Amino acid sequence: MNYGRELLKGNTDSLLLCLISREPTxxxxxxxxxxxxxxxxxxxxxxxxxxxLHRLExxxxxxxxxxxxxxxxxxxxxxxxxxxxxxxxxxxxTWQDFSTAVKAVIQPETT
Amino acid sequence: xxxxxxxxxxxxxxxxxxHTIRDGVAQELYAHLEDKSRELEEKGLSKEEATKIAxxxxxxxxxxxxQIYETHAQGSWKEAIFSALPHLLVALLFTSYYWRNVIYASxxxxxxxxxxxxxxxxxxxIWFFPWLGYYFMPVxxxxxxxxxxxxxxxxxxxxxxxxxxLFVFIHIMRQTARRDWLYASLMLxxxxxxxxxxxxxxxxxxxxxxxxxxRLQTNALWIVISFVALAAxxxxxxxxxxxxxxxxxxxxxxxxxxxxVITASGGNICSWSWLLLLFALSAFAIPLWMQAKAYE
Numbered sequence: 001m002n003y004g005r006e007l008l009k010g011n012t013d014s015l016l017l018c019l020i021s022r023e024p025t026x027x028x029x030x031x032x033x034x035x036x037x038x039x040x041x042x043x044x045x046x047x048x049x050x051x052x053l054h055r056l057e058x059x060x061x062x063x064x065x066x067x068x069x070x071x072x073x074x075x076x077x078x079x080x081x082x083x084x085x086x087x088x089x090x091x092x093x094t095w096q097d098f099s100t101a102v103k104a105v106i107q108p109e110t111t
Numbered sequence: 112x113x114x115x116x117x118x119x120x121x122x123x124x125x126x127x128x129x130h131t132i133r134d135g136v137a138q139e140l141y142a143h144l145e146d147k148s149r150e151l152e153e154k155g156l157s158k159e160e161a162t163k164i165a166x167x168x169x170x171x172x173x174x175x176x177x178q179i180y181e182t183h184a185q186g187s188w189k190e191a192i193f194s195a196l197p198h199l200l201v202a203l204l205f206t207s208y209y210w211r212n213v214i215y216a217s218x219x220x221x222x223x224x225x226x227x228x229x230x231x232x233x234x235x236x237i238w239f240f241p242w243l244g245y246y247f248m249p250v251x252x253x254x255x256x257x258x259x260x261x262x263x264x265x266x267x268x269x270x271x272x273x274x275x276x277l278f279v280f281i282h283i284m285r286q287t288a289r290r291d292w293l294y295a296s297l298m299l300x301x302x303x304x305x306x307x308x309x310x311x312x313x314x315x316x317x318x319x320x321x322x323x324x325x326r327l328q329t330n331a332l333w334i335v336i337s338f339v340a341l342a343a344x345x346x347x348x349x350x351x352x353x354x355x356x357x358x359x360x361x362x363x364x365x366x367x368x369x370x371x372v373i374t375a376s377g378g379n380i381c382s383w384s385w386l387l388l389l390f391a392l393s394a395f396a397i398p399l400w401m402q403a404k405a406y407e
Contacts, residue, residue: 028143047169067250076142
């Protein structure tokens with residue numbers, strides 16, 4: 001079992017919500033943003049993003065809208081919903097608490 | 112066929128959900144592949160190389176289809192209970208002599224017809240298919256009863272009526288199976304259970320003998336169990352996410368019906384009835400066969 005992959009799998013929804021909460025965005029841009037912001041740490045099969053986006057949309061955390069660009073190309077932009085904002089705020093708070101607790105445990109004791 | 116078209120074709124062929132959702136996701140994947148290919152071409156790759164890498168980066172289209180299916184295929188508890196309701200109503204008819212009461216039977220028949228028409232106008236949601244199965248039941252029974260009309264009239268009526276019914280039935284079956292053959296199974300299930308019981312209650316050519324109603328009542332408990340099993344399988348079908356579990360849930364009712372028929376009759380079934388019974392129950396295995404064929 002790849003521990004890093006398991007961690008990513010468990011936190012994909014929060015990462016996606018976080019990116020979408022900053023600005024409405026679409027699938028390919030999300031992939032690019034994830035790779036750029038993590039300095040290439042998050043590597044995954046790009047297609048797995050779409051089931052995750054549809055799961056978030058089904059749970060009413062984000063909503064997708066088709067937009068036609070001036071070039072004529074169609075893209076589906078995702079927007080965070082009010083419910084999505086609330087869920088993200090809770091998850092970020094939990095993550096901060098968890099991260100602080102893990103750091104406190106793994107750091108050597110200073111006496 | 113280009114790499115992208117081939118990829119999207121495989122994706123669409125693997126995804127058995129409402130075609131508007133399927134086409135929407137395919138369009139998203141297409142936009143993604145276009146963006147990625149354009150970017151790679153700008154870096155100096157040839158068009159063919161760029162699309163090949165873009166397709167590889169997305170991963171298996173069958174896997175994406177499976178995950179999208181699991182997201183959209185799970186119905187709510189409300190939908191699950193509403194889908195199981197017609198089976199429970201029929202079970203209720205047999206819990207007493209309700210099925211012989213014209214008023215109760217007419218209310219349930221009218222309710223079934225009204226809900227089936229309502230579901231059709233709503234765009235055939237998942238809960239609609241079991242109701243459609245019951246909607247067809249009186250139509251099929253009418254075709255059988257026409258044959259018993261006096262002196263030749265039955266055959267004349269049957270020659271006009273049966274092909275018409277068959278035409279409409281096959282048309283709807285094809286439409287449903289094109290969306291998802293599992294929905295066609297959901298629609299056929301009540302008819303198959305009813306047919307299985309009818310065939311097992313008859314003795315050779317005495318299928319419509321005068322005492323069939325009495326035989327029906329004698330076996331009422333087992334008939335109720337069969338329809339309750341069908342209701343439970345329908346709830347499981349709607350609520351389960353993976354497609355293979357949905358298929359397994361559809362295989363439970365025929366096993367329950369087979370057990371119920373054998374127990375109720377004490378194994379005293381003529382060979383002709385056995386044949387009809389096994390024919391009806393084996394039809395439940397069609398989705399399993401179709402699924403296996405799809406993976407070949």
